[in-house]
Amino acid sequence: MSNNTAPPIPMVDLTAQYPLIRAEIEQGLHAALDEAKFILGPNVQAFEKAAAAYLGVAHAIGCASGTDALHLALRAAGIGPGDEVITTPFSFIATAEAICYVGATPKFVDIDPATFNIDPNCVAEAITAQTKAIMPVHLFGQPANLPALSRLADEHGLILIEDCAQSFGASINEQMTGSLGALGAFSFFPSKNLGGYGDGGLVTTNDDALATELRVLRNHGSRERYHHQCIGLNSRLDELQAVILQAKLPHIDAFNAGRRRVAHHYTAALSGLPGFTPPVEDGIGTHVYHQYTVLSEGPEHREEVMRRLETAQIASAVYYPIPLHQQEAFAHTHPPALPVAESVAQRCFSLPMYPELSLENADRVIAAIKHSAHV
Missing domain, CATH: 3.90.1150.10 (Aspartate Aminotransferase, domain 1)
Structure with missing residues (x-):
């Protein structure tokens, strides 16, 4: 049965995509190196603008990784100690890890056996006075049941945060994942649908106040250089990764x-x-x-x-x-x-x-x- 003369088939072949966009990437990298504006420079700004337009959101804020995107989203939403965040147990650890980073408690509920996504009926049964947010994952690129989850969030006054690490380009009723909740968090890990050549992440929102807070938090809690309003993170999307992502986005x-x-x-x-x-x-x-x-x-x-x-x-x-x-x-x-x-x-x-x-x-x-x- 085995054809040992045939080449191996990997889970993902990153080398297959690069030749298709090599010229765009190399041109962008050379220009960025010549300009030498490497921290929150013009390529990050251009990519954020293009990503926001593609995803149909008012704001797209680049950060250092998908895990940081989740962490920043939770921080900006004001979730912290004593709060519960209902989420799925069937995901990469970053989903629940980020909840713990802010001092909150992940509350795991079961999944739909057909889609592997969080089951809204289980979410409904798990809501308590301590519940502050629902964090569904669009697992494997399949959008979670956001219409049902949005109704639950509205009914109980909860924040809906989408984990979109695996769903860049997925949509529900012609709205992109990452545009339907209060916040969306994306990963640009190399194997993702839109992947960089290293780590990178993005937080999306339509809320101006949340966007302002996210930009402060990702940059050491600073609105103005050397003035720090809060304890933030060093979580800025790399300028060279932004070049690559900008070339891939179209x-x-x-x-x-x-x-x-x-x-x-x-x-x-x-x-x-x-x-x-x-x-x-x-x-x-x-x-x-x-x-x-x-x-x-x-x-x-x-x-x-x-x-x-x-x-x-x-x-x-x-x-x-x-x-x-x-x-x-x-x-x-x-x-x-x-x-x-x-x-x-x-x-x-x-x-x-x-x-x-x-x-x-x-x-x-x-x-x-x-x-x-x-x-």
Whole structure:
């Protein structure tokens, strides 16, 4: 079954995209180096303006990472000790980590078994007098059910903060993720849909006061040089990363279309295959497939399938093997059992996904999956 003469298929191939935009990036980098304005310079300002226009928000504030974007959003929203933030246990640790940074407590609730996103019904049941915010994650590029979550936030006077680390370009009713809550937080980690060549992040908002606070907080709590109104962070988007992001931004819709092309090819082939459940597009929004994540019958089946993929020189990965509520770092939150998240974590695995993945290579992945189904 394995074709050992074929080249390996990685989870993501960052080298495939660079030649397409090499000239734009190199021209921008040379100009930035010649100008030598490296901290909050013209490229950061230009990218923030372009990103705000693309996302349909009044303000887009660059920062040093996606984790910092979440941290800054929570700080600007005034969330702190004694507050609870309802969020998902099925995400990268940064989501809940940022809540702890501000002294608040993450309150984990279960997820929808079809979309892997936070379940609004579980959110509704978890709201208490200490709840200050809801932080959904648009996991794997699938928009969370923001219409339902927005209604809950409005009804209970809560702040809605979107974790958009994996959803740049995803939309709900033609509104981009990051434009529907009070604040949105994006990551530009290299493997993201819009990725830099290092760390970077962005916070979005339509609130002028929040935007002003964010700009102060990201720059050492300073409105004026050497005058500090509060304790802030050193979290500024790097000027050279802004050059790269600015070059990539006009291509993001094409990049996401490439991801959707591969995803739909996978789904057409894998739907109905015994022992596998491909991801679902629930119709709430446009999925941009940061990851293509399937469910196996169980952990032993997953291990066997991933072993066969490895034999065929095809990468796969588990996002995420341990839900956050079961991590030692969050034992102090006294989390309840969350059976859906726990089951998904034991059965999920992700297949290679990037815009430039050829359908020929996608067929190699499919063939390996189908072969494992007959084991």
